[in-house]
Amino acid sequence: MNRPSHSTPAPSSDTLAPALFVSPSGRFHLDPGTGEAVASLPPRIHAAFERDALAGLLQLGASELATPLPPSLAFGRELAHLFMARLCATPDLAAQWDSLELAAPQAELARLLAGMPPMVGAEYVDLACLSTLWDDLLGQARAQIALSDGDVAAWLAHQHPSWNLLGRVCFHLAENKANPDVPFAFLATYAATVSQQAKVQHLPLGRALQEYAGEANSEALLRLLMPVHKASEQCPWLAALVASGAIFHARAWSPREAHQFLQNVPLFEANGIVVRIPDWWRPSQPVRPQVRVNLGEKAAGLGLGAMLDFNVSYALGEETLSDAEWAELRAAGSGLVRLKGRWVEVDQARLDTVLAHWKQVQRGIDDGGDGVSFLEGMRLLAGVGAEGAASPALDAAGADWSRVVAGDWLRGVLDELTDPARAGRLEDAARPGAELKAQLRPYQQDGVRWLYLLNRLGLGGCLADDMGLGKTVQVLALLLLAKRGGDPGPHLLVLPASLIGNWQAEMARFAPGLTVLVAHPSALPSKALAALPAERYGEVDVVLTSYGSLTRLPALRETRWSIVVLDEAQAIKNPGAQQTRAVKQLHSRVRFALSGTPVENHLGDLWSLFDFICPGLLGGAKAFGAFVKRLEQGEHAAYAPLRNLVRPYILRRLKSDKRIIADLPDKTEVKAYCALSHAQVGLYQAAVQALQEQLGALDGIARRGMVLASLMRFKQICNHPAQWSGDGDYAPEGSGKFARLREIAEEIAARQEKVLVFTQFQEMTAPLHDFLRTVFGRAGLVLHGATPVKARKNLVEQFQQESGPPFFVLSIKAGGTGLNLTAASHVIHFDRWWNPAVENQASDRAYRIGQKKNVLVHKFICRGTIEEKIDALIEAKQGLSNEILEGGAETRLTEMSNDELIRMVSLDIHSAALEK
Known part of the structure; x- marks a missing residue:
């Protein structure tokens, strides 16, 4: 397997760990790592990926259920494990195999995508890519089963015992509305036969004791009950049901007993037991009342210094609960509670903790009188704490019982930032008109609207379009709009020295109305440049300089700029470098970065970049480093909040996007x-x-x-x-x-x-x-x-x-x-x-x-x-x-x-x- 291309020279270190990467065509591959790090993955995983990348993913999801994996491989395992779970949940799989169609679960794939960890090529992965991969996994499974003479059971048994058809015990939970005291019914069954219509026929598990009676059938009975036995070793109340024999009979259950069962559904499924439950219960997202925090119904001020209003209320899904309904919940106790005609999960202790936390936050805000800062509000909204990690006041379990939502003002802003095409009200204001000597393509018009909105709000951002999509002309359009709108500048563009000529040529061609001063030895002798007074910079619209010149010309760092733009902003990915420190000493109202590389997939680079464009959003370097370390050690759930936090400030369009490429010249x-x-x-x-x-x-x-x-x-x-x-x-x-x-x-x-x-x-x-x-x-x-x-x-x-x-x-x-x-x-x-x-x-x-x-x-x-x-x-x-x-x-x-x-x-x- 060839190592994927990287934007830096190949490291000489022998500690590069194995990782998944995604090619531009959307295919997953394994980068096996180097030196001793190769041994961190079992040889069987390397061997599977050497045969085929899809075979490798199936190996992860079907066989490596307990193997410690780095984040990217853990993501691949989660995806393939979802596929295997859906595959094995198909009734009478073997009988249907030849004609089986397994639809990709879009909601689950979207959840996986939101929490995708950084990896090379992550920008190529979207829902369509994962849906195609889902179909490819089915094709790979067909190919492997064909090599097993078409024996589905044998293939599943070879992957992992939990997938074998011997685990066809099924636990059923249903509502029993006729009895309000015990409103649930439990029954354990097993797949006894297959009808001529290829339908699985279930019989009560108690019948298995009769069906497999006799010493000759004891091994078959043991195979059938093995998943139940394995699950009972981890579940005391199930062990009690098995020991008493109650597992073999139908049971009427109270809400408390039903809730106990529902909490253990993932455990049962992991041990190969099929579970049938009411459709209102989703194990990964049970219906729960929540404390809802509303941020930014209106705002005071603009930019990073803006203050957002903060209100606490109660909700069930999208529906607001009244004080009386909340009091009813509190009186009902914990477990499954009937509210507004449906069963919901309640944990009084956690709800009390969450409510006390947000009430304390609200009291602190009310005492201050100004609301929540914009940066803190964005962190709360994304589910990220003040120092770039999960909120220290609420553990992950507690956080599930509260939700922070954007109010009308903030939601409108975020909608426009995450999808600039929505910013219709900015259409006229964000058109540079005849001053720009270029015809902007639709996606470039969206980019200008995005830049214009951020500039108007006083926020920074990273325009991360692919090379060749016209980042330069979009920035020039913004500068023309700023001049027309009464912002005299001066504005500063910091570039690699090799790009100064390109920018000069582009400005002369597309924005001749902008006055320009080049603060670089290529335009002025070094002595004359050093003697240039800071006042001279204020006499032009735009100043061009290089990263190197910025470190040598103190006047550039002393001047107050309106807009500062960094081109090839990966130049500041090293926080300790001299040019990075010089860039971050600049005084400006708004800061933008331009980069054609996927900065959102390299966490260290990401922090340094955001420390420039939105200082404080990701917290301090030390705290963010600790946060990254926790991610690498397995707290993968925090990837989604981090991506949500930075998403409004990164606009990235790819040449591979058909909506973009259709508009480009060949x-x-x-x-x-x-x-x-x-x-x-x-x-x-x-x-x-x-x-x-x-x-x-x-x-x-x-x-x-x-x-x-x-x-x-x-x-x-x-x-x-x-x-x-x-x-x-x-x-x-x-x-x-x-x-x-x-x-x-x-x-x-x-x-x-x-x-x-x-x-x-x-x-x-x-x-x-x-x-x-x-x-x-x-x-x-x-x-x-x-x-x-x-x-x-x-x-x-x-x-x-x-x-x-x-x-x-x-x-x-x-x-x-x-x-x-x-x-x-x-x-x-x-x-x-x-x-x-x-x-x-x-x-x-x-x-x-x-x-x-x-x-x-x-x-x-x-x-x-x-x-x-x-x-x-x-x-x-x-x-x-x-x-x-x-x-x-x-x-x-x-x-x-x-x-x-x-x-x-x-x-x-x-x-x-x-x-x-």
Whole structure:
């Protein structure tokens, strides 16, 4: 089993534990772990997953019922165990097997989904995915039973004794409305025969003593009663029924006895006993009266400082109980109580504890007079305590007897945040109009509404759309809306240095009405930048800076910003890093983060991110760390409250979502601007000087040859100094392109997507492969002119497999035509051919018939170099006849005058230099 792709280099530690992960197609797989950690799972589990992922899940759910498992595998077991329980609850399973249809239980699957623990690829899992998996598990069970000669009983017995048909004892509980003193009836039966109509016929369990009388049948009787015996070992009152023989006769039961039975239903089912109970009782969610806390019927103020009103009432389901009905409950005692025409479960001690707790909270709020803080209210609403863990005042059992609900104001806000399409009343206010020089797609309009609402409320958020879905243009629309709405800024955008050029170009293209200052050495000399007064920042709408510059320019941290936006916000995932601390020192009204990686699936990263966008929401670092540790040790029920807590502040759309992809063009091209390292700057300037010195001494063919050689040298220097020097030292820090490649590849790896990387130089294919291997944590493929023709088909087949290599490095001459590589949804042109037709042919290895995903093409361009100027030249000629560039841009450059050529190749040092 290949390890899934990760967004960071493969760790050298030998403690990486086994875990489930989900591929982009929605299939579950096992990452077996590394080193000694592999042994933390029994070999039989590894063996099952090596046969097939579905076989592995069935192994977990059918056979590993008591095996300690890490959270992701425990989730897989719970899912498969639900499948097995529903399968074995089918009456006369063996007789119906050939025609069996087992519908996926949507409510139960939704419950599982809500509590899904973090795992790689969790963003691909939804109800449709789990429903498909349910059907696949049935198919896997059919295949396994076919290998057992179709013997369902033998297969179940092989999985675990609890699934075997010998456990066909059934406990029945029914209402007996004729007798109010003993309003319930209990009967134990067994499946005696199967009728000609394939219906199971039940007989009282007492008949089994007659049916299996005699020494010859004692073993059969023992098999039949074994589940009852096993359950009685854990249930004293059942043991008493068995010992007295009362289990073999019908019994009239009081509400107390019926309640005692209902509380033990999970125990009976776990031991293989079939249970039939009234449909008003759900073992996982019994009907109970609850103390209901209503938060945010109205609010005082906005943002993190808003105060929410707080009211305590009583409820039964969605129905409010009057004081008189609550008093009636209190008088009825504990157990099953008849209320408003139905039986409900009452635990007076727990209700009293819960009520006292919330009354104490309400008294404290009334004394303060202002209500509950917005952050505390959100934690209470999600079921998470003040320090990011379950409320210390209420244990899990007590919490089941109370419910916190959102009032009208808060519910309206949360509905709009969790589903921006609902924010219809913001439709006009959240449209940037003609100021934005772009046509927003529907999902982008939803994103702008979401950002606009958070900004208006004074709350932060994380826009976590997939790469290529247009996070930049949505943020620009927000900034234009803020300017139109009277918010003069200034606003701050903090980016990786390699993205400053991209943002400058996008702002000039889509939002030319915004005034911009670039606080970075690529735009201003370092000394001038350091001397820039803080007042200067207030004279523009937007300031662009890098994470590195933020640590070096105190004025940025002293300025009061209106909106601060972090791009590639995973840069602050390490709370102790210098740039993270600098970012969190910023003063702003609202904070947003942009990230294309699934931050909600990495709890440590999640805390650091929310400590920036919504400080205090997840509590302190120490308390949250303890909370995570408890989750990892088995308190999995807290995953759902945590997800509910952060959900309103994360907006994530995937390219794989059909509602999104249907609206996207088939192929999107973006320019990935790169800076130069200091070594590249020195080599490039020396190459310009050498060209200038030689131009005057040559003409004709000699001049043309010298120019072409110089252009090749510029390309090689822009790629990596080692390509020009030939010394083989391809250290990543030596090249700005490698830095940009890492940023893009990490996001692709985190999404478990695949990428084609094209270069025109065969000698670059191996260094690129070795570098990408550290990013993806596994090897990729390489194809160039020296690759044997017979080997190419095998390389393509490997790449096209879902579990195949995640990246493919190709020379553009050898791999630019004739290959079908639709497994890739990204194409990177590491260096440019300077001929659009050739590049398009290469991109079309992924964008062709059979491609079901949007293809994102990244074209690398070094700022301030000939690469940027040639790109501008090509752009200017795109509307003209293709023949103009048919010979390639190199040919046109050789025809320029000496002065024109030097201007074309000269280096803009401020724009090109690589700074953090």
